Amino acid sequence: MRDAEPSLRERGALLRAALENLVGETPLRFMEVCGTHTMALYRTGLRALLPRKLELVSGPGCPVCVTPQEDLDQAIALASRPEVTLATFGDLVRVPGSEGSLAQARAGGADVRVVTGASEALDLARHLPQRRVVFLAVGFETTAPGTAAVLEEARGEDVPNFLVLNLHKTVPPALEALAAAPDIALDGFLLPGHVCSVLGVEPFRFLPRTHGLACCAAGFEAEDLLLALVDLARQVRGGHREVTSAYPRGVRPGGNPRARALLERVFRPCDASWRGLGVLPRSGLALRDPFRRFDARESLELPLPAPAPPNGCRCGDVLAGRLAPRGCPLFGGTCTPRTPQGPCMVSSEGSCAAAYRYGGKEVTTWNV
Numbered sequence: 031m032r033d034a035e036p037s038l039r040e041r042g043a044l045l046r047a048a049l050e051n052l053v054g055e056t057p058l059r060f061m062e063v064c065g066t067h068t069m070a071l072y073r074t075g076l077r078a079l080l081p082r083k084l085e086l087v088s089g090p091g092c093p094v095c096v097t098p099q100e101d102l103d104q105a106i107a108l109a110s111r112p113e114v115t116l117a118t119f120g121d122l123v124r125v126p127g128s129e130g131s132l133a134q135a136r137a138g139g140a141d142v143r144v145v146t147g148a149s150e151a152l153d154l155a156r157h158l159p160q161r162r163v164v165f166l167a168v169g170f171e172t173t174a175p176g177t178a179a180v181l182e183e184a185r186g187e188d189v190p191n192f193l194v195l196n197l198h199k200t201v202p203p204a205l206e207a208l209a210a211a212p213d214i215a216l217d218g219f220l221l222p223g224h225v226c227s228v229l230g231v232e233p234f235r236f237l238p239r240t241h242g243l244a245c246c247a248a249g250f251e252a253e254d255l256l257l258a259l260v261d262l263a264r265q266v267r268g269g270h271r272e273v274t275s276a277y278p279r280g281v282r283p284g285g286n287p288r289a290r291a292l293l294e295r296v297f298r299p300c301d302a303s304w305r306g307l308g309v310l311p312r313s314g315l316a317l318r319d320p321f322r323r324f325d326a327r328e329s330l331e332l333p334l335p336a337p338a339p340p341n342g343c344r345c346g347d348v349l350a351g352r353l354a355p356r357g358c359p360l361f362g363g364t365c366t367p368r369t370p371q372g373p374c375m376v377s378s379e380g381s382c383a384a385a386y387r388y389g390g391k392e393v394t395t396w397n398v
């Protein structure tokens with residue numbers, strides 16, 4: 031008679047024991063760079079069950095959070111123009127800028143609409159031909175193909191009043207900056223499953239090669255995350271750092287060729303500013319020439335965003351893995367999900383929001 035397959039609970043216990051064994055008494059420090067991973071690690075309770083010497087630091091995985099204050103200020107100024115309807119995601123509307131949020135601008139009369147994506151914004155433009163409808167686009171390689179597809183549609187149809195304030199970013203350059211930062215001192219990255227499903231894992235191979243870091247793409251269930259953490263610990267303890275995937279049902283070799291081709295047709299790499307990381311070379315996606323007439327910055331002649339004054343929020347340090355959410359002096363006092371002082375407390379993928387909602391007795395410093 032064949033042995034019964036181990037249950038999910040048994041598999042989880044086996045994986046936790048394997049991880050405990052591999053980590054042992056020598057500290058390991060990994061970073062997760064996907065907001066959905068951050069949320070899943072808290073929501074499933076997995077973060078609280080990790081081995082004592084394994085430190086899992088949250089990184090810049092939330093696209094709303096990495097949007098710098100000055101870009102947000104520019105979007106708010108744009109939304110206040112009488113001819114503009116600004117359409118964007120719900121989380122962005124609540125993020126505080128230097129002088130209020132998009133929600134506050136809307137309360138003051140600005141036409142700000144919440145949409146689920148670029149396609150809905152394009153529909154708005156079709157239905158409001160007398161308005162200039164600007165889609166405020168944020169997101170990594172996961173959402174950028176959606177914007178690209180809509181831009182091709184708008185170009186094919188020649189929709190004259192549709193524009194994009196394009197703040198899309200790409201993940202590999204951010205990981206390069208983090209890998210090179212000596213004060214962050216990581217042993218490896220839990221690679222973002224959604225981004226890897228578009229790009230494949232190939233664009234991350236420089237991380238073990240140049241920086242000696244272990245990398246593993248992970249899915250979003252507790253078992254997926256444990257499998258990836260075991261893989262990372264095994265790489266480090268075995269002295270063989272590479273790029274692997276513990277998410278084969280989502281990540282195929284080469285990623286998603288159609289999505290990658292779309293990105294290639296519509297965007298070209300450009301420098302971009304990240305909250306917490308500064309300006310990173312070739313980490314943004316500018317519109318290629320055939321699509322430039324949809325660029326809100328060019329068409330509406332927006333001035334370059336001015337540097338934003340500091341407001342005490344430490345999201346920049348949280349996003350760079352230099353500070354745990356509870357290490358921010360404003361956490362849970364001035365800053366809560368009802369009174370957010372920074373994007374990490376607003377976004378559904380923000381690490382401060384996750385720590386507030388699920389964190390329990392969470393650490394105030396990442397150091398083990």
Ligand code: SF4
Pocket residue numbers: 342343344345346348355358359360361362365366370371372373374375376382
């Ligand atoms: Fe910013 Fe609030 Fe997080 Fe502090 S707790 S880093 S103010 S979002």
